[in-house]
Amino acid sequence: MERVPILKIGAVLLVSIQVDMQDQMALQLQEDLGQRIVDTGCKGVIIDITGLDIVDSFVGRTLSTIASISRVLDAETIVVGMRPAVAITLVELGLSLNGIRTALNVERGLELLARNAEPDTLDDLDLIGGPEATSS
Amino acid sequence: MALKAEQSERLGKLLSERSEKISKRWAEAAAAPLKGRLTVAESGRQTTELQLQLQKSLSDGAVNLDNSHTAELRAVLTELSRGRARQGFTATETATSIFALKSALYEIGEVEKGGETALRDYVAWSAFIDELGLFTFEAFSKAREHIITEQSEQLLELSTPVVKLWEGVVAVPLVGTLDSARAQVVMERLLQALVDTGSPYAIIDITGVPAVDTQVAQHVLKTVMAARLMGAECIVSGIRPQIAQTIVALGIEFGDIATKATLADALRHAIRHGGAEMRAGKRES
Numbered sequence: 096m097e098r099v100p101i102l103k104i105g106a107v108l109l110v111s112i113q114v115d116m117q118d119q120m121a122l123q124l125q126e127d128l129g130q131r132i133v134d135t136g137c138k139g140v141i142i143d144i145t146g147l148d149i150v151d152s153f154v155g156r157t158l159s160t161i162a163s164i165s166r167v168l169d170a171e172t173i174v175v176g177m178r179p180a181v182a183i184t185l186v187e188l189g190l191s192l193n194g195i196r197t198a199l200n201v202e203r204g205l206e207l208l209a210r211n212a213e214p215d216t217l218d219d220l221d222l223i224g225g226p227e228a229t230s231s
Numbered sequence: 232m233a234l235k236a237e238q239s240e241r242l243g244k245l246l247s248e249r250s251e252k253i254s255k256r257w258a259e260a261a262a263a264p265l266k267g268r269l270t271v272a273e274s275g276r277q278t279t280e281l282q283l284q285l286q287k288s289l290s291d292g293a294v295n296l297d298n299s300h301t302a303e304l305r306a307v308l309t310e311l312s313r314g315r316a317r318q319g320f321t322a323t324e325t326a327t328s329i330f331a332l333k334s335a336l337y338e339i340g341e342v343e344k345g346g347e348t349a350l351r352d353y354v355a356w357s358a359f360i361d362e363l364g365l366f367t368f369e370a371f372s373k374a375r376e377h378i379i380t381e382q383s384e385q386l387l388e389l390s391t392p393v394v395k396l397w398e399g400v401v402a403v404p405l406v407g408t409l410d411s412a413r414a415q416v417v418m419e420r421l422l423q424a425l426v427d428t429g430s431p432y433a434i435i436d437i438t439g440v441p442a443v444d445t446q447v448a449q450h451v452l453k454t455v456m457a458a459r460l461m462g463a464e465c466i467v468s469g470i471r472p473q474i475a476q477t478i479v480a481l482g483i484e485f486g487d488i489a490t491k492a493t494l495a496d497a498l499r500h501a502i503r504h505g506g507a508e509m510r511a512g513k514r515e516s
Binding site for chain 1: 418422430457459460463
């Protein structure tokens, strides 16, 4: 069965869906992504659905679930590149994809993640007795 | 009702023999009810063309309007009706131009002196001319419908422009009543503009919407939701005091959607929240 590739760029996982999603594929992605977040410790996930012509209620709900799972694993999910027709259909279906953040394209999604990322202040704290902090 | 072959022949003969007189009388009779809105010369040109075509069809053996001999005659009639519809004449005025041929035939054909055969012929011819007249009615209403659909499409195109206000901000100034069809067009245009320009902010300006009811609000809310799904934020602006009162009275909830009184406020809001790049108004490379 086809799998959706998950690419790691810096501290961000990029999932680019290029073909129409079958239900099984969506479930597989949900599993794979959880595993990758734990393995890599990434804090952000971008799901690019530019290539999706059809988002049905199942795929919509799976996207919501993926976002929730990621949040539990301390990674923020941003869905990017939704087509106008898809957005209209989802609204007409009454699916507002609660809890999912969205951006117009991958670039804006990355910007959004960067803006929301907590500044890494641990280096400035001498109080924490990590190995690097004591040696310097 | 079809003409008999010999009636058709006799009508053809009469038309060709007394061609000029009939043509003149017909033109006069046709122009009279138009009260000068169409010149006698113009109306005469039309009736002469019709007469020629009618003569031709009859000599081909046409007995009614439905067969292949009259294809050209029908084309001429359709053209006449379409022209009249565009010029703003009524269906009656158009059909009267055709019926005017009857009086011309009656006078020129000297029906009164012709005895019973002539009278029978005249009744049959009349029925045939009625058929022509009814055909113009049909063609006229078709042309009208065509014009109406064309115009409503044009109106739809005209009334929903999406403009770029600032780098990263697009706006739709809505003017006129927002029905479902228009709302759909607005929604599609706006969302497409968001994709095309990569703008994270959209302003829906309802200054020109005369009244906001629950349906209009529903459409606006749907558009905002769809834009959010795509990753853009919508601001609703141009809410007049009366409209604000209606919105509250109807219990419409705009939730966390930003609403502003004027377009300027909405633009300021977008720029303030849009980051340094947008504040500088720089074009993205």
